[in-house]
Amino acid sequence: MVARIACVQRGEKWKKPEPKELLDNRSLVKWETSDPENPQGREILHIARELVRAANGGEPPTVLDPFAGGGAIPLEAGRIGCRAIANDYNPVAYLILRATCEFPQKYGRPGKVTLTPALSHREREYSRPLVKDQQEERDVSNVLVHDVEKWANWILERAREKIGHLYPPGxxxxxxxxxxxxxxxPCSNPSCRAEIPLLRSLLVCNKKDKEGGSCHGY
Structure with a gap:
């Protein structure tokens, strides 16, 4: 569509783009393009979708992936406006596939959620009637994001109760x-014989825009 408008403005006859021209666009693989808050990324995706439609007679093509695994191909196909059909025989891969391609579109939208008091797992088990009385509904901008954070924190809480003692402060x-x-x-010095870890570096992260971390021996 963008290319067609440009041709009309120049007084030229619009020519349907060749598939090789459509695939030679590295802008789609940039991380910023996947950010919905990035105006430039949204514009790039819009242009890509229009080009895909133009190459398929004005209709979105259908992409079939019978061995989709975690869903990378159908996810990218959907990003550029294709109708994606995917499947996988492996039940684990199938669940990941649904979490990648189906659940964000189905549940990643504004809605109401039920909030409960911030209690530990044990407190919640012994205070179920009280917890039920204190529940309240609230509007959230994204139900899926809220639920993922809620249950991730629940798992983290349970893990801290069971194995938190294995991770003492540094x-x-x-x-x-x-x-x-x-x-x-062991150190080759007979007077030392200390155990030396065979690691290239003890740094966990050394990027300038992130807080660095280091390893300590135990």
Whole structure:
């Protein structure tokens, strides 16, 4: 559509673009293009969808992926306006496929959710009547995002109760979120013989725009 308008403005006859011309667009693979809040990304997707329709007689093509796995191909096909049909025999892959392509479109919209008091798992088990009386409904901008955060925090709470003692604070009193496993070798100095981890670096992150972290031996 954009190319056709440009041709009309120049007084030229519009020519249907070749498929090879449509595929040579690296703008679609940039991370910013997938951000719905990015105006430039939205414009790039709009142009891509118009070009796909122009290459298919004005109609969105259908993409069939019978071995879709986690759904990368149908997801990208849907992004550029195609009608995607996907399947997978593996039940785990099928669930991931639905979570990738179906659930965000079905549940990722404004709606009402039921809020409960912030209680621990044990408190909630012994206070069910009280919790039920204190429930309230609230409008949220995205039901799916709310539910994912809610149940992720629920899992985190249960994990802290069961295995939190395995992750004591570090030497700098900051919380420990994981461990790096490494083979060790004894120091060749007979008077030392300390265990040396065979790691290239103890840095977890050294990007300028992110807070860095480091590893400490235990």
């Amino acid at each position: 030497k700098d009193s900051r919380p420990v979120i994981g461990y790096l496993w490494a083979r060790t070798a």
